[in-house]
Amino acid sequence: MKVRVDPELCTACMLCTDTVPEVFEMGDDVAEVKTPNVPAEFEDAVREVAGECVADAIFVE
Numbered sequence: 001m002k003v004r005v006d007p008e009l010c011t012a013c014m015l016c017t018d019t020v021p022e023v024f025e026m027g028d029d030v031a032e033v034k035t036p037n038v039p040a041e042f043e044d045a046v047r048e049v050a051g052e053c054v055a056d057a058i059f060v061e
Ligand code: SF4
Pocket: 005, 009, 010, 011, 012, 013, 014, 015, 016, 017, 030, 031, 052, 053, 054, 055, 056, 057, 058
């Protein structure tokens, strides 16, 4: 599973970075993905936070 954050949409609310810090981190202005290829143990958490992102800025595939 792959994940990315659209920097044009992210509002830097820090939900994803607080919830799954193993995968997301804050960059200068927006959240960034540390590991585009999500480790299996974090897939469920990434899917969940992608659904909760108020900006719909997290894309999984
Ligand atoms: S949850 Fe969404 S809006 Fe909030 S920091 Fe993460 S990607 Fe950005």
